[in-house]
Amino acid sequence: MAIEQTLILCKPDAVARGLVGEIVARFERRGYVVAALKLLVCDRARAEQHYAEHKGKPFYEGLVSFITSGPLLALVVAGAGAIDGCRSTIGATDPIKAAPGSIRGDYAQTIGRNLVHGSDSLDAAGREIPIWFEPSEIVGRRNDLEHWIVAS
Ligand code: UDP
Numbered sequence: 001m002a003i004e005q006t007l008i009l010c011k012p013d014a015v016a017r018g019l020v021g022e023i024v025a026r027f028e029r030r031g032y033v034v035a036a037l038k039l040l041v042c043d044r045a046r047a048e049q050h051y052a053e054h055k056g057k058p059f060y061e062g063l064v065s066f067i068t069s070g071p072l073l074a075l076v077v078a079g080a081g082a083i084d085g086c087r088s089t090i091g092a093t094d095p096i097k098a099a100p101g102s103i104r105g106d107y108a109q110t111i112g113r114n115l116v117h118g119s120d121s122l123d124a125a126g127r128e129i130p131i132w133f134e135p136s137e138i139v140g141r142r143n144d145l146e147h148w149i150v151a152s
């Protein structure tokens with residue numbers, strides 16, 4: 001399984017509710033590593049770039065307004081199959097459908113306040129990570145990460 005990097009956002013509702021420690025811990029407990037992390041307030045330009053695929057959809061304006069409404073925690077999380085693995089730890093987009101045990105299934109009620117973003121494909125991760133991080137802010141190269149993750 002290839003070592004992948006994925007973009008994770010603990011959205012403003014996660015920061016406001018004091019859940020970022022819990023959320024990051026879930027990725028770490030699964031064996032993924034934090035390769036980059038920063039707290040910031042996302043401006044409209046960055047939000048539009050990040051959510052470009054959703055422009056024109058009925059929820060787009062609300063989504064951009066929400067993601068820019070307060071501080072969020074952005075991370076690059078790395079590990080074997082991290083893109084799909086983190087998506088399963090996050091759970092389905094609509095928390096009503098998210099499995100108990102997933103982040104959204106355990107902590108979220110509504111689709112508009114579903115706490116976390118995770119890249120949904122290799123292409124998306126490759127597009128999204130540079131929107132949030134400079135290469136120099138990401139610790140460890142992909143090939144160097146394996147020995148951190150697989151101890152045995
Ligand atoms: N969203 C929403 N209403 C919808 C669909 C999506 O508010 O009907 C929001 C939701 O917060 C979601 C984000 O838009 O996390 C991006 O949607 P996407 O389908 O990419 O879901 P995700 O990849 O976050 O699971």
Ligand code: MG
Pocket residue numbers: 118120
């Ligand atoms: Mg998405």
